[in-house]
Amino acid sequence: MGIQLPQATPPNSTPAPSADVEEAPTVELRALDQLWFQVSGTVCNLRCNHCFISCSPENHSFWFMSRDEVRASLDASVRLGVKEYYFTGGEPFMNRDMLGILEDALALGPVTVLTNATLLPQRTVDALAVLAAASPYTLEMRVSIDGVTAEMNDAIRGDGSFDRAIGAVGRLAAAGFLPIITTMQTWSEVETDGILAAFWDVLGKVGYDRPRLKILPPLRIGAEASRDRGYDEFERVTHDMMAEYPAELLLCSSARLVTASGMWACPILLDYESGRLAHTLEEAAARPAVLAEQACYTCWVNGAICSNMPGFAADPA
């Protein structure tokens, strides 16, 4: 039995857009390659102080998606030719339907789950391994760890989260997964090589000896705006900045986000009305993304940071 789902509710604390939506640059969808699911809404068992959508146990702005809701968008995705599926939250494994949802998605294509890995006991890892082995498509476990020590990570993600996540990485590796470890860059550039070496060391100690590491830039919205700093006034995307820019580098040119409350342009703009596009996936695919928020500046600088790899990029010819 799945969780009892209350009526989906719209966001209750939508911040004001940082630019006039009518005047902001827009990006057309080039191809719907990535379909993202806000599968656990904004509900998370952790309260990370860098979370760009401020997820927590109490943040019910976006609620869990049911297996049927996800399935409806998966059906639409086949018609639209989607290439890969991503599941995020909140913490996806707080959704009691998660394993069934993954089974449905893995029947259609490759799947990535973004998880804090604190809710992955051995029985769940075993179930994931069964799902992965049964599918011809890859199941990527993307684990967020924000430091190479408990002290460094737990200052951001909460007490005990480092040990629980590292333990789960060990279980995932033993089950045959090669988790993608994502970490937000909270250090200076000159420290990067040392941090990466330390990750290799700490992950190797739990049996993960060929780690895949992905460093993310900070998104200075949500909780992160308080932890470190918000955006400077100049950090926004203008029409001039888009004039010579290959828009296909941006996630919103090749992705849409499905939530229990409708369709968004991308996973980052969840708290912004300008990110909301439509009720149906077909409608959302037909509408351009609006680069009205300062978080769009981070993507303009760094490209499609949410993807496992750069996606459908500029044609080299």
Added chain:
Amino acid sequence: MIGVEAGGTYTKVAAFGGVYSNHLALGAAIDDALSRGAEAAICLGDLGAFGPNPDKVFPLLREHGVSVVRGNYDDSIARGLEDCQCGYTDPRDNHYARLSYQYTFQNTSPKNRSWMATFPEEIRFRMGALDVLACHGSPRQTNEFLWDSATPTHFLDKLAQDFDTDVIVGTHTGVHWMRRWGDHRAYVNVGALGRPANDGRTDVWYAMLEVVDGDLAVDFVPIGYDHAALAIEMRDEELPEEFVETILTGWWTTCLEILPGKERAAGRF
């Protein structure tokens, strides 16, 4: 054997993937294709990369009239771009990709660079009654990776419909695989001649396409060649020992970031 020409109709075609300057494997594959009675041959691009003396590949292709589709490496070398356009973000992968690209660029003659600039992005032909689109990565993008575990069938079907073809033939990943769907539709990744398929074997692979009873039959052909001689040549050229190790062991040691988890887990590194 002749080169596959745009608009031509064939019954037995040898399709070669990334050559990566492995002239010994290319020569062995051409001999094999001739012995199997291939009437035509096509190479899907990326003539240079990890291997030694890139100019040695070109005479073989010219001598046997092999048609070539432009790969991302060919495009970069021909246009003098800064990198190979594989899109790595991992620092280690970028390090080795840079070494490979700089060596290849510096050792490819202007004459061959000019020839690479003439390679088309796609060649469309027919196998019996089936329309075939030959490309490097995907029909929509030269450097798009299409891996078995990361490519949904409905996505391939959309490509086939968007580009109005029955069969798509590509390379770029370096691992051979194929998928069939519908009545006659298929995607064939022909693999690569340049380095082994990350399977612990020293063989490299190409695909023989043949019309059998009106349908497309695909035979992935392993090619044993003098890989020890290639390793010696690579060391003489002072190429990274990591590249040599791949040739001698069959396991990829670099450019691993772009592998999906399923394919990467099947390898050693």
